[in-house]
Amino acid sequence: MNSKYYLTEVDKIPKSIFCYHNAMGSSFIEPHSHDKGQFLYTEGGVVHVKTNTRMYYLPARHYMWIPAGVRHAIYPSSPKVIMRNLYFPIKAKATEFYKTEGIYHINKLVMELLLFTKNWNGDITKSQKTKYPIVHAFKTLLEQSVSQSLALELPHPTDSRLISITNYLSDTIDQEHLLPKLASNFSMTDKSLYRLFKKDLGLSFIKYYTQLRIFKSLEYLANSDYNISQIANMVGYSSLPTFSNTFSKVMGKRPSEYRKSNEIYLEH
Template sequence: MKHYVNRYYITEVDRYSDTIYCHHAVMGEKLIPEHKHEKGQFLYTEGGVVYLNTPEQSYFLPARHYIWIPAGMPHSIHPSTPEVIMRNLYFPVSASDDTFFHRTAIYPVDDLLMELMMFTNRWNGNIHPEEESRYGIAKSFKLLLPELSRGALPLALPYPDDARLVKIVEYLDRHIAENIGFKHIADQFRISERSLARLFQKELNMSFIQYFTILRMLKGLTLLLDEKLAINEVAAKVGYSSLPTFSNTFTRIVGVRPSEYVKHRGLWDR
């Protein structure tokens, strides 16, 4: 497995405008600084937790999921360990592209998509249109993504600009294991409940409970995948006294039951 060398994503991905660029590699470092490509990017990772930051949001990429990054979107990549394996395919923009390709989002990877992706493991570098067989297969992979990726998952949280809300979300992150309610936050920060509700909707385009729930599930994913804690331990650490409630909420947000993550965790980390 290759390692990232000489910031390949800056010098190689966009060298030819009409090629599909394929790269499977061990990260080899704990940060890929902010950059962008002229091509759309399919990114799948194995072997650790990965965060991906754009100017507006922070995304959490768990095992058995991929993220689509539209062309021109600035982003930085933050893996939990340099040993994370990244599987990338970069595709030229086409005027006929589905609206799917204009949105940064995370999707589950089913068995068919996994097989197709692993088939590309034999390729590295530019695939030119003249290479009809390989190029046709790679292009078909892109065209299948909207069909195989029906439900984007809300595994991202926006950044607040309002100074008051910055302090509030930092407080929530520090007290994630506590049973914090909306009124408690309003009282703690001396703001009316009505004003607080408006602040969340205006700044984050979601309610307090939506934000705090997603924050808890992202933390839960980290504890399951990176720290490899038991499900009941994870539930308690993110503020759930009821294991069924945590499990049902996790399933609704992430798209798979936490028991499935525990069951396949070793497989995904290889």
């Protein structure tokens, strides 16, 4: 199939459900949008999905729903990442779930149906009596089985000063940054930098910075070359218990539990 399938093939037949499995994460997928809603599931690492307003961090064993018309680019964290995609026509009267970006845990039933479709690629239409009912049920099941969307995203700054500061935080993630020193580095007062984070991003500095560190650690946890103590240091934590406790608050499980659940499940 054309490697630019997402630009040329997905919307060719408006009423079809389009499947594309085994997309290995070796390359960046340029900004684009679809007339269909997209189910994106990943294994083996983290996928960054960048929209006009946010960067989403899609971890292994989770899926993201991307509504129709939402412009997005996809950055897999490593070539080991496997992405599986199903694209669905969405009616104007569809419920809020299908119109809203979100990241969700995948439950066993959805996983089993995804496993069932793993060898299907291309358009599936109503005339395909053995396949269409399954993928149509898959779409319905998403909404019925969904739990609350996970807050695995960071807003893009718009203020030029904050763009420089957040880029600096990302580039020096292995160091611990405190607000007073950070403000001083960028010739600002503590209060003005604190207010800038709240005004431009709607988040406090500490919340933004904490999430950035934990989201970055997801990528390292997918790489078995590093132990958890090393990963804590790589995202600026000098204390392993502090890292583990913070990770648990953000992700709902310990780093070791997350790493175990990251093993690739679907054959490819």
